[in-house]
Each structure stands twice: as structure tokens, then as C-alpha cells.
Amino acid sequence: ETGVTQTPRHLVMGMTNKKSLKCEQHLGHNAMYWYKQSAKKPLELMFVYSLEERVENNSVPSRFSPECPNSSHLFLHLHTLQPEDSALYLCASSQDPGGVSYNEQFFGPGTRLTVL
């Protein structure tokens, strides 16, 4: 595997389900990100992790719970979601997090989530 991978690619879940999205980067980067892309809206940042520590939580509802066990893996745990949470969820990585030393971000293929 190369670059940034995400599984599953598609997910349909009910509002009472619990599911997890997985992201893995094979680039040796230190920072990982979750973005949400809703229909007709620009991408919006959800979470940033740098060396497994969360450095940004962009006012995301608690029904989204991130986990970063190491610098190569990032999870997004989902529970009691709402239909308006249906969107494309994109994972990205960069050498370092933003701020002073900005680096190019590389994105995975995304998970298309539908909440019924």
C-alpha cells in the first residue's frame, strides 16, 4: 500500500449503530487529519493529530470520537449519528502539522457515509 488508505470506502448505518472509520498513512508523516465534505459545501476540518496527540478539535459533536494509536493510524468512531452527518469523510496526512511549518497534505480516497 502506498500513500493514504481509508476503509471502508462506503458505509451505510442506522442512527443507533456504532461504527468506525480507519485511516492509515504509509508516508512516514507525523500529522494526520479528519475532514468532512458535505454536499455543496467546502471541506471542513474536524480533527488534527500530531505525533498521536490531538492539537485541534474544530467544535465537532461528541458523537464523533477520534483515536490515534500511533503516527500511522487514525480512527473515527461514530455513534448515534444523525442523517445530516451523511457526507464524505476524508483523511489526510502531512510531515508536520500546520502552523509555522506548513507541509503539503496528502488525502486518502475517503469514506462515503450514509446515515439512515
Place this chain on the structure above:
Amino acid sequence: GIQVEQSPPDLILQEGANSTLRCNFSDSVNNLQWFHQNPWGQLINLFYIPSGTKQNGRLSATTVATERYSLLYISSSQTTDSGVYFCAVPDDYKLSFGAGTTVTVRA
């Protein structure tokens, strides 16, 4: 946060035509990325360009950081160029994205 505006919002091209996409941003930045999002949602990195001009095949990009804009040129367009083109600039820990330009290339 930094505001990013892209124009035009939609572009329909005949195969073989050339086009220019524009990205304006509201504050000084130390870098800028251009992406192509394919119909399956994958964001493909096109350019990482703080200033000056870069070329990659039929695509090229120019960023004039002092005037807060960047241009993406598509030459001799092909149907595979269809999709949404985004520019994005660093804004604290994140990338701030424009709303995108949807390009449709007709055979």
C-alpha cells in the same frame, strides 16, 4: 480564518480547449495547494506552489502571493480532466478550501 474564493464555479469545455481557473485568498499565506477531485471523491494533489510557476504535463499553476491569487491552467483539455478543482491555503492547523470549480470536458 482565511477566505478562499474560486472562479468560475462551473466550466464546460470542448475537448482540446484551454482554460484558466482562479483562486483568490484573503490573507498572506506561505503556500497553496491545487487538487483535482475525481468522481469517486479522491483528492489528487496537482501542485504545491507558494509562488512562481510550475508545470506538470498539460497543467500549470502560477501563484502571485503578493497579490493573493493563484491560477491553474489546463491546456488541450481531455475528458479525464473532468471533476472538481480545489485550491487550499494553510490556515493555522488546517487547509482552508475554496468552494471549487466544477469542470466538464465534452468529447
